Amino acid sequence: MTHAIQTIVLGLLLGGVYALAASGLTLVFGVMNIINVAHGALLILAAYFTFAIWTHTGIDPIVSALITTPVMFALGWVLYQTTIHRIRNAPPSMSVLLTFAIALIIEGVIGRIWKGVYRSVTPSYFNESFKVGSIYVPTARLYACLAAAVILVLLWLLLTRTWAGRAIRAASQNAQGAMLMGIDVGSVAALTFAIGVATTGAGGSLISVLYPFFPASHYQWISRLLGIIVLGGMGSLPGAVLGALMMGVAENLTSTYISVRWVTAVPYVVIFVVLLLRPRGLLGARTREDVVPV
Amino acid sequence: MTRVAPERLLFGVALAAFFGWLIAYPLYSHNQYWQTVFFIAFLFAVTASGWNIISGYAGYVSLGQSAFVGLGGYTTGIVATRAHINPWWTLPISAAVAGLVAALVGVVIMRTRGHSFVIITIAFLLILQLTALNWNALTGGSTGTTLPLTPYPREWLYTPFYYVMLGLVLLSVLMTWAIRRTKFGTGLIAIREDEDKARAVGINTPVYKVLGFVASALLIGAAGGTYAYFLTFIDPSGMFNILYSVYAVLAVLLGGRATIWGPVLGAFVIELLREETNVHFGATPLNIAIFGALMAAVVLFLPRGILPTIGGWIATRSARLVPGVAEAAIDLRPSGALPMRAAASSSPAEKVLLEVKGLRKRFGGVRAVDDLSLYVREGTITGLIGPNGSGKTTAFNLIDGMMRPDGGEVWLDGRRIDRLAPWSRAHLGLARTFQITRLFRQMTVLENVVAPLRSFSVRQLAAGAVGGHEVQRAEELLDFVGMLRFAHTPAAALSFGQQKLVELAQVLMLDPKLILLDEPAGGINPTLIERLVEKIRELNAMGKTFLVVEHNMPLVADLCDPVIVLARGTRIAAGPALEIQRDPLVLDAYLGEGWTVEEAVTA
Numbered sequence: 001m002t003h004a005i006q007t008i009v010l011g012l013l014l015g016g017v018y019a020l021a022a023s024g025l026t027l028v029f030g031v032m033n034i035i036n037v038a039h040g041a042l043l044i045l046a047a048y049f050t051f052a053i054w055t056h057t058g059i060d061p062i063v064s065a066l067i068t069t070p071v072m073f074a075l076g077w078v079l080y081q082t083t084i085h086r087i088r089n090a091p092p093s094m095s096v097l098l099t100f101a102i103a104l105i106i107e108g109v110i111g112r113i114w115k116g117v118y119r120s121v122t123p124s125y126f127n128e129s130f131k132v133g134s135i136y137v138p139t140a141r142l143y144a145c146l147a148a149a150v151i152l153v154l155l156w157l158l159l160t161r162t163w164a165g166r167a168i169r170a171a172s173q174n175a176q177g178a179m180l181m182g183i184d185v186g187s188v189a190a191l192t193f194a195i196g197v198a199t200t201g202a203g204g205s206l207i208s209v210l211y212p213f214f215p216a217s218h219y220q221w222i223s224r225l226l227g228i229i230v231l232g233g234m235g236s237l238p239g240a241v242l243g244a245l246m247m248g249v250a251e252n253l254t255s256t257y258i259s260v261r262w263v264t265a266v267p268y269v270v271i272f273v274v275l276l277l278r279p280r281g282l283l284g285a286r287t288r289e290d291v292v293p294v
Numbered sequence: 295m296t297r298v299a300p301e302r303l304l305f306g307v308a309l310a311a312f313f314g315w316l317i318a319y320p321l322y323s324h325n326q327y328w329q330t331v332f333f334i335a336f337l338f339a340v341t342a343s344g345w346n347i348i349s350g351y352a353g354y355v356s357l358g359q360s361a362f363v364g365l366g367g368y369t370t371g372i373v374a375t376r377a378h379i380n381p382w383w384t385l386p387i388s389a390a391v392a393g394l395v396a397a398l399v400g401v402v403i404m405r406t407r408g409h410s411f412v413i414i415t416i417a418f419l420l421i422l423q424l425t426a427l428n429w430n431a432l433t434g435g436s437t438g439t440t441l442p443l444t445p446y447p448r449e450w451l452y453t454p455f456y457y458v459m460l461g462l463v464l465l466s467v468l469m470t471w472a473i474r475r476t477k478f479g480t481g482l483i484a485i486r487e488d489e490d491k492a493r494a495v496g497i498n499t500p501v502y503k504v505l506g507f508v509a510s511a512l513l514i515g516a517a518g519g520t521y522a523y524f525l526t527f528i529d530p531s532g533m534f535n536i537l538y539s540v541y542a543v544l545a546v547l548l549g550g551r552a553t554i555w556g557p558v559l560g561a562f563v564i565e566l567l568r569e570e571t572n573v574h575f576g577a578t579p580l581n582i583a584i585f586g587a588l589m590a591a592v593v594l595f596l597p598r599g600i601l602p603t604i605g606g607w608i609a610t611r612s613a614r615l616v617p618g619v620a621e622a623a624i625d626l627r628p629s630g631a632l633p634m635r636a637a638a639s640s641s642p643a644e645k646v647l648l649e650v651k652g653l654r655k656r657f658g659g660v661r662a663v664d665d666l667s668l669y670v671r672e673g674t675i676t677g678l679i680g681p682n683g684s685g686k687t688t689a690f691n692l693i694d695g696m697m698r699p700d701g702g703e704v705w706l707d708g709r710r711i712d713r714l715a716p717w718s719r720a721h722l723g724l725a726r727t728f729q730i731t732r733l734f735r736q737m738t739v740l741e742n743v744v745a746p747l748r749s750f751s752v753r754q755l756a757a758g759a760v761g762g763h764e765v766q767r768a769e770e771l772l773d774f775v776g777m778l779r780f781a782h783t784p785a786a787a788l789s790f791g792q793q794k795l796v797e798l799a800q801v802l803m804l805d806p807k808l809i810l811l812d813e814p815a816g817g818i819n820p821t822l823i824e825r826l827v828e829k830i831r832e833l834n835a836m837g838k839t840f841l842v843v844e845h846n847m848p849l850v851a852d853l854c855d856p857v858i859v860l861a862r863g864t865r866i867a868a869g870p871a872l873e874i875q876r877d878p879l880v881l882d883a884y885l886g887e888g889w890t891v892e893e894a895v896t897a
Binding site: 029033035083086087090091092093094096097098100101102103104105106107108109110111112116215219223226227230234261262264265267268269271272275276279 | 349355357410417424427428536543578580582594
């Protein structure tokens, strides 16, 4: 029993970090109806930035989220203005291909700068853990999860308590309506995309202490994050958090009770099951599909 | 269509010359490098052509197409080494395995659409890769499987592989061409243009989609087997490679989506670019980045693809010579009578053709249709009116199967139809037009009118897309609505009113017993309304029954008898138009304070 609780606790701590990593992906999908396949690559890029900061200055990887987040925000803004805005209303194949292309560019650049070897960030508390009752809590996972929770709360406040946040939510529910209400939907999309990419900054910093990473790791990350947002309901932020916690637990249960070799299969199985049985996910809005498209 | 345009002739000659050269190439050159480059280009061409069928024609964007390369490759590898057969003989098995997996998986994943389909195909590919990696006993896991070496003389080099793969390219092109010319092909394109509409005009969309997925997989399976034999060594990450899916997608977009030669052309460009970046940058990370940049450039700057872009230039050049659609008028001369399915009963006013009993549909807390019962007698033009939000269009959607009711029954001509698929209802004689017209926009008017199917059979799939008898009938129908001169105009170029007329001709192709018209007079000019009314009367005289939703009250009073009135999702009155207009309940529903829409919604 303790063993099972231990597995679930570790999974939940992991899931908190996954939630932050997935939040930007679901936000961008919700507002822009674009699946940003490059989200995983951006996450890995931020992890490498954290690695560089840590090796050169010794700044704690979790603290360096304060640096990587604005950097990734700026990168997101530039990406939107140079490329993404041109395919805003294009069919899914175009946006998937373009963001896939961006992922390949990032993968190539990372490989060029940091070489194709596994890197990891190992602060002093990297291998430490403490005991609560009979449960071990790894220090790094706890810190990362707490930091993720704080950032997610800030993101939630931004979306619900500010004018910009309301504009983002309005645009995500009805872009044309928002436009008629005087919201510049183009700028809102740029802001959303930049915020979405900014979350990979903090997310990348946090995952850098949890997992070793590699230029091609982005494939595994994007699969996992897609599984999470499909499970939670694409476009729903609370859904992404719920989906992420469940994904973290499911992965840990699989590695403990089935085999480590099948952990990567968890997101794929989740995608299959959810899209077939409940396509709108756990917390996704059910859209009326009978309304005739104009 | 009869005269061959000089551009087409030039294109044909260039193609023939290019393929002649490809066939002759290994005979005079033993350059292994170029033979390999061409071989890989052929592999991409087969993959891209397959992708073109499911994604270019049917519009279902798959990123899992390279799964069939892997399935074909592993089938060849496993069968050849276990059963000690020459790998060449395993190619049909590889194709069959790919087709079978596509059929089984297709039945399941074809239920998702849009972004969900893209995601599920990625999951499909990666799940197979992981299975190949973990199923050591069968696949050798990460250490891979080694195939037997070729038995023929060394000096033949790669030539046999070259020719087999070239043959598969030609087969792919032939298949793409053949599909485009059949009902199967137009059905797939109809699905891409508007899947719900396709269902409503009698197309059995699930069967079409699954067959489309199978057709897109078969030759890729055989190509995967050939590729595995060529490599003589296969491993999971090489065979189930998502990048190969991406190359296929990119090749089709580059060459031209839903064209016959576009995927082949695109595949050559992609492979040559890949080789160029390999030569200049080697197998370095920078190579990946450069390729990504090229890919982004294609998506951003050449979204239509090479062939359609060139085709567009030629079309604009020649289009200047003919007057535009907007200048041409609708033919208002009286038209001849139509041959129709004879009216079944001699005393039509007696028989009930459509009966709806206790129909219910909720959207969250809103009861859009609430215990609705009504009937339509054969031979009538029955009106269906009611304030906005009273549930008229929802009732239509429930009757024709666009939506499933929460409860209640729908009977058509003595058969219960509320559990049937929309296409089966269309086959039984139920047709429907839309409030906002839904034509297949990229098809011509004539293609739109021949698209509906009165039945489903496997033989029909292979029938010509636009064939003799049907064309004659379609032309009669277009003449009937006065739109014959627009037969070869793309539907998207028509005005809204013209589209309404074409949509009427389109559903008449089903030779329906009952036609549901959703606001036929909404948003079109008075002349056109007159014409439409005249046509509805003529059709009615020929024995067609109508159920018409309409807000234009003088029109309803003039055309419809009886009239059914809906409010709050249920029937509040029915009878001749004159009586209805005096009914206090009806007046109350339209004008009374107690019946505002807000209250109807919150009630």
